[in-house]
Amino acid sequence: MSDENKKCTVCGQKLDEGFLLDFGYGNQYPTRWIKGPPEKTYLGMVAWSDRENVGVRAFKCVICGHIELYGDAEPWRTKKI
Numbered sequence: 001m002s003d004e005n006k007k008c009t010v011c012g013q014k015l016d017e018g019f020l021l022d023f024g025y026g027n028q029y030p031t032r033w034i035k036g037p038p039e040k041t042y043l044g045m046v047a048w049s050d051r052e053n054v055g056v057r058a059f060k061c062v063i064c065g066h067i068e069l070y071g072d073a074e075p076w077r078t079k080k081i
């Protein structure tokens with residue numbers, strides 16, 4: 001389904017594309033979906049780099065605010081400055 005044809009599954013209205021942002025110490029990245037349940041490394045961080053993972057695209061309904069998430073294998077776009 002193309003992005004233009006995506007409709008809210010609650011009220012059927014238009015969805016605006018966006019993304020979920022993760023904040024870290026000095027870093028901000030779009031959220032990624034990681035396959036499997038969360039596990040800690042021996043340093044207490046989340047283990048993820050050897051797992052299947054994809055970017056997450058978020059679409060918010062312009063009327064009711066419902067947010068729908070889609071996994072996306074496309075790489076990030078680079079903004080030209």
Ligand SMILES: [Zn+2]
Pocket residue numbers: 008009010011012013061062063064065066
């Ligand atoms: Zn809606």
